[in-house]
Amino acid sequence: MPTSGPTPGEPPSDPGAFIALDGVRKVFTVRKRTGLLRREKREVRAVDGISFTVEKGEMVGYIGPNGAGKSTTIKMLTGILTPSGGRLRVAGIDPSRERTRLAGRIGVVFGQRTTLWWDLPLRDSYRLTHRMYRIPDDRFRENLARCVDLLDLGELLDVPVRQLSLGQRMRGDIAAALLHDPDVLYLDEPTIGLDVVSKAKVREFLRELNASRGTTVLLTTHDLTDIEQLCSRVMVIDHGRLMYDGELAGLHAAGESERLLVVDLARETAPIEVPGARFVRAEGPRQFLALPSSASAAPVVAAVAAAYPLVDLSVREPDIEAVIAKMYGGTRDAAGESVR
Numbered sequence: 001m002p003t004s005g006p007t008p009g010e011p012p013s014d015p016g017a018f019i020a021l022d023g024v025r026k027v028f029t030v031r032k033r034t035g036l037l038r039r040e041k042r043e044v045r046a047v048d049g050i051s052f053t054v055e056k057g058e059m060v061g062y063i064g065p066n067g068a069g070k071s072t073t074i075k076m077l078t079g080i081l082t083p084s085g086g087r088l089r090v091a092g093i094d095p096s097r098e099r100t101r102l103a104g105r106i107g108v109v110f111g112q113r114t115t116l117w118w119d120l121p122l123r124d125s126y127r128l129t130h131r132m133y134r135i136p137d138d139r140f141r142e143n144l145a146r147c148v149d150l151l152d153l154g155e156l157l158d159v160p161v162r163q164l165s166l167g168q169r170m171r172g173d174i175a176a177a178l179l180h181d182p183d184v185l186y187l188d189e190p191t192i193g194l195d196v197v198s199k200a201k202v203r204e205f206l207r208e209l210n211a212s213r214g215t216t217v218l219l220t221t222h223d224l225t226d227i228e229q230l231c232s233r234v235m236v237i238d239h240g241r242l243m244y245d246g247e248l249a250g251l252h253a254a255g256e257s258e259r260l261l262v263v264d265l266a267r268e269t270a271p272i273e274v275p276g277a278r279f280v281r282a283e284g285p286r287q288f289l290a291l292p293s294s295a296s297a298a299p300v301v302a303a304v305a306a307a308y309p310l311v312d313l314s315v316r317e318p319d320i321e322a323v324i325a326k327m328y329g330g331t332r333d334a335a336g337e338s339v340r
């Protein structure tokens, strides 16, 4: 599969970049019981030789199907897990060797878990964060005021975390991750389970944070709208390997996606046969043809108009979800419909 960034598996071009991974691997050994007394060892290559760099101030999407290796990568980037091989640096720091020093430079938000104290009001959780990170008082006050304002937390500061809705808690968690002014923010599913309004608030906040503070953001999500609205660059990982690194728009070409030509004819005819397009299906006098996204539709349109009683015609671009499903080995056509 083509990539527009460095070829997966090759050393990164800029080892001095803010985040730099070079052939990073993580292998888990899993023991499985296969009989009454027998156990079998099996290796799981969760991350299988990944290389990429992220410059300061970039906002990058990191996506892939379940079990692709996204969380394992994030855990290595934060120092929670030690790589089995390869080289990894964040702000010049080896995360697993200097986890405490790195903690002052990074913020982490896990959508499915909270780092806040469940029984304490938000305000007290933030006070504890203040102490734990030894944040200078002025800076703490300034950062808290800014997060409270932009994330609309004013009314919530005295509410115990367990009483907050998911969207409120998520905003509370994002603020907690930013009180010590980290240079990089890792977000793992920050909009999971949120309603439309909360999602919009979180996205707007992240956009503003990145633009005004130059915070580097690495975003893992299953919601591709997050990526479409926030990230100009996306990395796709599958089976622990980097499958794509480049602009979101380039995924269409990499996924060999197809556009759908919807042709309305004056009457029902046999399936249209023209060079450069493939008949998909017919609904009475309406026919659907597929053509590669990278090809021009003009010759196909001209050929249809010349040989068939054409009334109207429109082109449907593939949606990004269909493209990615195809990259992951899914089986959806250009209209996003199952062709199983």
Ligand SMILES: Nc1ncnc2c1ncn2[C@@H]1O[C@H](COP(=O)(O)OP(=O)(O)OP(=O)(O)O)[C@@H](O)[C@H]1O
Pocket (backbone or CB within 6 Å): 028, 029, 030, 044, 045, 046, 064, 065, 066, 067, 068, 069, 070, 071, 072, 073
């Ligand atoms: N501690 C562990 N022990 C054994 N295997 C693990 C461990 N952690 C992860 N794995 C395996 O490594 C692979 C990658 O898992 P990982 O959690 O990184 O995927 P993911 O892309 O984050 O998936 P999801 O989108 O479901 O969260 C999976 O096969 C998973 O079962």
